[in-house]
Amino acid sequence: DAKTTQPPSMDCAEGRAANLPCNHSTISGNEYVYWYRQIHSQGPQYIIHGLKNNETNEMASLIITEDRKSSTLILPHATLRDTAVYYCIVRVAGAGKSTFGDGTTLTVKP
Amino acid sequence: DSGVTQTPKHLITATGQRVTLRCSPRSGDLSVYWYQQSLDQGLQFLIQYYNGEERAKGNILERFSAQQFPDLHSELNLSSLELGDSALYFCASSGGGLADTQYFGPGTRLTVL
Numbered sequence: 001d002a003k004t005t006q007p008p009s010m011d012c013a014e015g016r017a018a019n020l021p022c023n024h025s026t027i028s029g030n031e032y033v034y035w036y037r038q039i040h041s042q043g044p045q046y047i048i049h050g051l052k053n054n055e056t057n058e059m060a061s062l063i064i065t066e067d068r069k070s071s072t073l074i075l076p077h078a079t080l081r082d083t084a085v086y087y088c089i090v091r092v093a094g095a096g097k098s099t100f101g102d103g104t105t106l107t108v109k110p
Numbered sequence: 111d112s113g114v115t116q117t118p119k120h121l122i123t124a125t126g127q128r129v130t131l132r133c134s135p136r137s138g139d140l141s142v143y144w145y146q147q148s149l150d151q152g153l154q155f156l157i158q159y160y161n162g163e164e165r166a167k168g169n170i171l172e173r174f175s176a177q178q179f180p181d182l183h184s185e186l187n188l189s190s191l192e193l194g195d196s197a198l199y200f201c202a203s204s205g206g207g208l209a210d211t212q213y214f215g216p217g218t219r220l221t222v223l
């Protein structure tokens with residue numbers, strides 16, 4: 001699985017968009033980008049995934065660069081409840097494990 | 111709610127003991143994955159089962175074993191427990207498809223005293 005690089009921490013003001021970057025420069029053509037978040041010690045929560053195209057769901061948007069070497073998770077209107085550790089993972093679908101790095105600790109401030 | 115359930119939520123035991131953690135996957139999911147999260151090592155993949163068969167293995171100790179039953183629930187058995195086995199243990203399941211997204215359960219917190 002490709003390695004990902006994320007900033008260790010970020011702050012965001014409540015109500016503003018949170019943009020979380022992820023670098024995955026060694027990603028292979030058949031690897032998907034997945035984003036999860038973990039609030040305190042709860043189970044990782046799936047947010048969104050993509051292969052090549054930008055994706056949007058009710059939680060977030062995922063922007064993947066054309067060369068697929070990086071991506072950005074966008075939380076359009078961050079709330080205090082979005083404070084969590086966010087993990088970017090690249091993985092071949094059906095290939096077993098997800099490799100979690102250290103993630104980005106997002107702190108949403110009032 | 112991911113649809114993945116794990117029992118028990120908390121488990122406190124002594125060194126040298128054996129425990130069993132249980133996981134029920136989302137309805138219809140054939141794959142079950144086990145992960146360990148300790149303070150100093152983050153989330154580590156342990157093992158995957160697919161429809162009753164072992165599919166992939168990670169950094170799982172020989173003292174640990176898992177199985178998946180015909181009803182697709184899975185159990186993770188931890189034996190000869192050591193203090194360092196204290197951690198959160200998460201189960202995830204996936205149902206295949208193009209992206210084969212993994213959905214995680216709420217976890218079992220194991221404390222070894």
